[in-house]
Amino acid sequence: AQSVTQPDIHITVSEGASLELRCNYSYGATPYLFWYVQSPGQGLQLLLKYFSGDTLVQGIKGFEAEFKRSQSSFNLRKPSVHWSDAAEYFCAVGAYNTDKLIFGTGTRLQVFP
Amino acid sequence: KAGVTQTPRYLIKTRGQQVTLSCSPISGHRSVSWYQQTPGQGLQFLFEYFSETQRNKGNFPGRFSGRQFSNSRSEMNVSTLELGDSALYLCASSSVDRDQSNEQFFGPGTRLTVL
Numbered sequence: 001a002q003s004v005t006q007p008d009i010h011i012t013v014s015e016g017a018s019l020e021l022r023c024n025y026s027y028g029a030t031p032y033l034f035w036y037v038q039s040p041g042q043g044l045q046l047l048l049k050y051f052s053g054d055t056l057v058q059g060i061k062g063f064e065a066e067f068k069r070s071q072s073s074f075n076l077r078k079p080s081v082h083w084s085d086a087a088e089y090f091c092a093v094g095a096y097n098t099d100k101l102i103f104g105t106g107t108r109l110q111v112f113p
Numbered sequence: 114k115a116g117v118t119q120t121p122r123y124l125i126k127t128r129g130q131q132v133t134l135s136c137s138p139i140s141g142h143r144s145v146s147w148y149q150q151t152p153g154q155g156l157q158f159l160f161e162y163f164s165e166t167q168r169n170k171g172n173f174p175g176r177f178s179g180r181q182f183s184n185s186r187s188e189m190n191v192s193t194l195e196l197g198d199s200a201l202y203l204c205a206s207s208s209v210d211r212d213q214s215n216e217q218f219f220g221p222g223t224r225l226t227v228l
Contacts, residue, residue: 032215036219041221042221042222043117043203043219043220043221043222044203044205044219045219046216046217046218049216090156092156094215098161098168098169098215099144099146099161099169099205099207099215099217100146100158100161100169100171101146101148101156101158101217102158103148103155103156103157104155105155106155106156
């Protein structure tokens with residue numbers, strides 16, 4: 001069965017520091033992988049996605065993620081965090097020919113000035 | 114282009130009642146999916162509709178139902194509400210171009226509170 005694990009429930013970083021949010025997935029075939037961000041009281045905004053090709057994908061707001069098949073991981077990174085990045089981040093896995101997404105439990109990012 | 118809209122944004126109901134939530138997808142999008150978000154269970158898939166047909170269904174009881182209209186607008190219904198149905202219900206739409214990405218765009222959600 002498909003599943004997504006985000007091992008870090010809560011992460012705190014200082015503004016300007018680098019960030020890495022971890023995501024591990026379980027899926028039998030080639031997964032479609034996504035990172036979404038959710039600000040309080042808001043819906044989800046897509047940061048980036050991976051379907052195939054280059055394993056390092058660039059997204060919006062300066063985020064990038066690297067797909068590592070051998071580790072079943074799709075970690076999200078940002079070289080320098082801004083206070084406005086404080087939000088909850090969700091990793092999700094999907095598949096071809098369906099919009100059904102399986103989400104991880106989310107990582108709440110707190111940014112200190 | 115307008116985003117995904119969901120109505121109402123907030124709703125308070127009592128146990129045993131039923132509720133209908135509405136979702137209008139982005140213009141041109143033919144696929145609509147619904148998700149339930151709760152602090153305990155996180156984000157869980159409810160349904161997926163494409164061209165008025167339910168294509169996928171999550172692991173929810175039969176009290177949860179949905180439909181899609183010919184203009185791609187979708188509604189979901191929850192009958193005999195329980196306290197545990199209190200959640201943020203999110204709708205997402207996509208253009209379903211299978212030659213490209215099935216990127217989904219989410220609405221702001223409907224916050225349902227069951228008393």
